Amino acid sequence: MxxxxxxxxxxxxxxxxxxxxxxxxxxxxxxxxxxxxxxxxxxxxxxxxxxxxxxxxxxxxxxxxxxxxxxxxxxxxxxxxxxxxxxxxxxxxxxAAPPAAKCAIKEALAPALVRHPELLLEDKGLTLALHYRLAPHLAGYAHRLMTRLVSTTGEGLELQRGKRVVEVKPAGxxxxxxxxxxxxxxxxxxxxxxxxxxxxxxxxxxxxxxxxxxxxxxxxxxxxxxxxxxxxxxxxxxxxxxxxxxxxxxx
CATH class of the missing domain: 3.40.50.1000 (HAD superfamily/HAD-like)
Known part of the structure; x- marks a missing residue:
């Protein structure tokens, strides 16, 4: 436009x-x-x-x-x-209630958060938001990681991208x-x-x-x-x- x-x-x-x-x-x-x-x-x-x-x-x-x-x-x-x-x-x-897949993704993110403590995971109840505002150099890593987790465990979920954040949410x-x-x-x-x-x-x-x-x-x-x-x-x-x-x- x-x-x-x-x-x-x-x-x-x-x-x-x-x-x-x-x-x-x-x-x-x-x-x-x-x-x-x-x-x-x-x-x-x-x-x-x-x-x-x-x-x-x-x-x-x-x-x-x-x-x-x-x-x-x-x-x-x-x-x-x-x-x-x-x-x-x-x-x-x-x-939507938080599906079981969201909980599985949260567990799968734990090792990455230990490796990269500058990443911030925000659990809002119905969504999971991975913030990389404190580490913009990890943008590609954060997006690839969340994309992979949604594709393997995220039935009924989708990614929502924002400013230095990538979020998992129920679709639709x-x-x-x-x-x-x-x-x-x-x-x-x-x-x-x-x-x-x-x-x-x-x-x-x-x-x-x-x-x-x-x-x-x-x-x-x-x-x-x-x-x-x-x-x-x-x-x-x-x-x-x-x-x-x-x-x-x-x-």
Whole structure:
């Protein structure tokens, strides 16, 4: 796809779907090192109020992790790339239990983690994420290893690649399916969907939003099917905050 344009000014009658790491928050060396500031929490709260609740976070993190990180238990959220989802009413939807193959892969990774302690294995419950942020030179090794393990023991599983991470997850569910589910429910139903993300795992979300003739926004310069671009986390926050000032003027 060619160079994407700057997105149009957001509208309060859109449905907002937002990735977290790399989109609303700067990526840290490890997931646990991410810092959340009160300005972001205020921004999310304002967007939620002014869009009458049509805001959902769509993340690779687990819902437990998102709640602990952000402290927003009433906000709709999809975690683990859509495998778990909390709707507007607070109901929890789980799409897959961790298969036995996932446990076998975790056991098989143990020797590699001993050999390469700079690799970090994150067990999110429904997925396994192997991070190599602290050792980017091990990228090829990490991808080959996870590919081999999924091909030999991963029936019903698939690989999800991201920024310095490769993840094993149940097949067939992703950020795009999570957005599609939200769009069938109030308060998202009937609105124009917008999804903002930065990573390879966000491409499913962009594809679904494009299918719905919505606003897909890629953060950064990497190749993407998204129709629009913002350069970085600061630009995402500014785009949302500046628009809401305009909403205030119209009310």
């Amino acid at each position: 060619g160079r994407a344009a700057t997105p149009p000014s957001p509208s309060p009658d859109w449905a907002f779907f937002l990735d977290v790491d790399g989109t609303l928050l700067e990526i840290a060396e490890t997931p646990a090192d991410v810092k959340v500031d009160t300005c972001l929490l205020d921004l999310i709260a304002q967007l939620y109020r002014r869009s009458t609740g049509a805001v959902a976070l769509v993340s690779g993190r687990s819902l437990t992790d998102l709640d602990a990180l952000l402290g927003l238990p009433r906000l709709p959220m999809a975690g683990q790339h859509g495998l778990e989802r909390r709707d507007m009413a607070g109901r929890l939807w789980i799409h 569910i992703d950020k795009g399916t999570a957005i599609a589910e939200y769009m069938r429910e109030p308060p998202f139903l009937g609105r124009t969907p917008v999804f903002i993300g930065d990573d390879l795992n966000d491409e499913h979300g962009f594809s679904e939003v494009n299918r719905l003739d919505g606003i897909s926004i890629k953060v950064g310069n990497a190749a993407s099917c998204a129709r629009f671009r913002l350069p970085n986390v600061a630009a995402v926050r500014s785009w949302l905050a500046t628009a809401m000032k305009g909403w205030e003027c119209r009310t």
